[in-house]
Amino acid sequence: MAAITMAEMWTTVGSTIASFMFVWTIISQYCPYEVCQFLEKSMHRLMSFFNPYIHVSIHEFMGTRLNRSEAYAAVEAYLSTNSAKSAKRLKLEMEKDSKKIVLTMDEYEKVTDEFQGAEISWALCTKSPKPMGNGNNSQPERRYYNLTFHKRYREMIAESYLEHVMKKGKEIRVKNRQRKLYTNGARDKYAYPRQPMWSDVPFEHPARFESVAMEAEKKQEIIEDLLTFSQSKDFYARIGKAWKRGYLLYGPPGTGKSTMIAAMANLLNYDVYDLELTAVKDNTELKKLLIEITGKSIIVIEDIDCSLDLTGHRKKKTDKETEDKNEEEKKQTNLKNREGKGFSKVTLSGLLNFIDGLWSACGGERIIVFTTNYVEKLDPALIRRGRMDKHIELSYCSFEGFKVLAKNYLLVEAHPLFDTIGRLMDETKITPADVAEALMRKSPREDVEKSLSKLIQALEEAKKEAAMKKAEEESRVKAPAKDDSLLQDKKETEEPQSLDDGAVLL
Numbered sequence: 001m002a003a004i005t006m007a008e009m010w011t012t013v014g015s016t017i018a019s020f021m022f023v024w025t026i027i028s029q030y031c032p033y034e035v036c037q038f039l040e041k042s043m044h045r046l047m048s049f050f051n052p053y054i055h056v057s058i059h060e061f062m063g064t065r066l067n068r069s070e071a072y073a074a075v076e077a078y079l080s081t082n083s084a085k086s087a088k089r090l091k092l093e094m095e096k097d098s099k100k101i102v103l104t105m106d107e108y109e110k111v112t113d114e115f116q117g118a119e120i121s122w123a124l125c126t127k128s129p130k131p132m133g134n135g136n137n138s139q140p141e142r143r144y145y146n147l148t149f150h151k152r153y154r155e156m157i158a159e160s161y162l163e164h165v166m167k168k169g170k171e172i173r174v175k176n177r178q179r180k181l182y183t184n185g186a187r188d189k190y191a192y193p194r195q196p197m198w199s200d201v202p203f204e205h206p207a208r209f210e211s212v213a214m215e216a217e218k219k220q221e222i223i224e225d226l227l228t229f230s231q232s233k234d235f236y237a238r239i240g241k242a243w244k245r246g247y248l249l250y251g252p253p254g255t256g257k258s259t260m261i262a263a264m265a266n267l268l269n270y271d272v273y274d275l276e277l278t279a280v281k282d283n284t285e286l287k288k289l290l291i292e293i294t295g296k297s298i299i300v301i302e303d304i305d306c307s308l309d310l311t312g313h314r315k316k317k318t319d320k321e322t323e324d325k326n327e328e329e330k331k332q333t334n335l336k337n338r339e340g341k342g343f344s345k346v347t348l349s350g351l352l353n354f355i356d357g358l359w360s361a362c363g364g365e366r367i368i369v370f371t372t373n374y375v376e377k378l379d380p381a382l383i384r385r386g387r388m389d390k391h392i393e394l395s396y397c398s399f400e401g402f403k404v405l406a407k408n409y410l411l412v413e414a415h416p417l418f419d420t421i422g423r424l425m426d427e428t429k430i431t432p433a434d435v436a437e438a439l440m441r442k443s444p445r446e447d448v449e450k451s452l453s454k455l456i457q458a459l460e461e462a463k464k465e466a467a468m469k470k471a472e473e474e475s476r477v478k479a480p481a482k483d484d485s486l487l488q489d490k491k492e493t494e495e496p497q498s499l500d501d502g503a504v505l506l
């Protein structure tokens with residue numbers, strides 16, 4: 001009896017809904033758009049009077065269809081993890097600039113979320129656009145997320161849940177995005193329509209800190225410094241400092257400066273802006289470039305010592321020789337600039353402003369990296385703490401560094417030849433680039449022993465070369481000394497003569 005009653009009840013409910021839908025379809029087909037809207041709104045008002053649930057909608061586009069709402073994108077990313085688990089109809093999407101495919105819930109699907117004991121439900125809805133005057137309705141439907149929760153959670157949702165969704169969603173988006181390597185050197189300034197200040201390619205450098213050859217302690221210190229910086233938004237705001245940090249990487253060629261920049265970008269998930277200073281016309285253009293740099297980025301100026309003549313005006317001219325040398329260097333730099341992308345008028349003060357002037361605070365979360373082979377050539381103002389906060393020296397390969405490379409290249413952590421290599425490394429200098437080259441397999445048949453022997457050979461050659469250089473240097477130093485002693489002998493033989501002369505005179 002009860003079962004029949006239930007069946008009857010469901011039939012009644014079903015037929016009521018069906019007739020309501022039928023009436024609504026008739027109304028929406030024959031009534032003018034404005035009347036439908038009015039009826040819909042009135043129905044909403046009536047229902048919300050009895051309904052204890054609150055609805056929040058987040059639209060995909062606000063106003064124009066040009067800019068997708070950041071909030072909508074964040075919700076979409078946030079829900080992608082949830083929807084993949086619980087929604088039954090999913091959509092596979094690959095956003096522009098995203099390196100991953102994302103599964104999001106399809107239209108009219110619902111997923112639930114839980115936060116601080118509250119049950120929250122999300123649905124993806126669509127809305128037909130207002131028809132055009134001529135009855136033509138070519139505009140696509142507008143999508144929006146509908147968030148529903150009980151009114152007793154109103155405060156908690158407004159104060160913490162929405163912030164949590166935005167934060168997590170943005171984090172997922174940052175993680176999924178295709179990072180970019182930007183350059184200002186490839187722009188055709190005379191092209192029409194005007195090209196953007198920066199051109200980009202996907203950033204796909206595979207360098208990681210684990211594969212950088214350097215002392216473990218030093219490496220750990222750099223990693224911690226970078227991670228602390230990236231998590232210190234509130235700290236920088238509290239101390240009233242722009243959220244940026246400067247790193248100066250210096251050392252001989254082939255010691256891993258560029259590799260480290262790539263490892264930094266991969267660790268922090270940042271974009272890289274490779275700034276070619278010689279291609280920047282003047283300080284104004286430098287400022288324009290700065291404005292277009294987004295947050296979460298590393299701005300790199302490689303070989304800063306030979307980018308521009310940034311030191312010339314400040315150096316004291318001590319003697320004729322240094323003056324001539326400076327002049328020669330200046331000429332070389334100017335020549336390079338002209339040969340390159342035009343004669344740059346960027347000045348030292350322009351660059352200092354770029355690093356920490358008022359404009360440098362736009363965007364936030366930026367790291368500026370300078371690299372150089374000759375740190376002593378740089379103007380002290382350019383690299384003082386506060387501008388270049390951390391100075392990192394990348395030097396010749398240590399035995400510890402070699403072990404990192406051996407583990408990477410040959411997958412070995414110990415070998416009888418390691419002792420010989422360690423001894424030779426104490427006796428001579430070799431760059432990590434040279435070690436890496438020696439350890440590189442030249443054929444699939446090459447085994448560990450052969451690669452290590454190649455390295456021993458390279459080390460012995462480097463040792464021999466260093467000894468020859470030293471001997472040459474010593475003979476050069478000795479030669480003038482020998483000349484001096486000859487002069488001295490001559491003087492000594494001449495002096496008694498003058499004395500004699502004097503004696504004669506007296």
Ligand SMILES: Nc1ncnc2c1ncn2[C@@H]1O[C@H](COP(=O)(O)OP(=O)(O)OP(=O)(O)O)[C@@H](O)[C@H]1O
Nearest residue numbers: 211212213252253254255256257258259432433436
């Ligand atoms: N510390 C290192 N750890 C791991 N690999 C390294 C290291 N240094 C150099 N290498 C290897 O040597 C190659 C050249 O290194 P990199 O370009 O980073 O040197 P650099 O210091 O930037 O040189 P330059 O001053 O000439 O620009 C890299 O591709 C990498 O394979």
Ligand SMILES: [Mg+2]
Nearest residue numbers: 257258302371
């Ligand atoms: Mg380099």
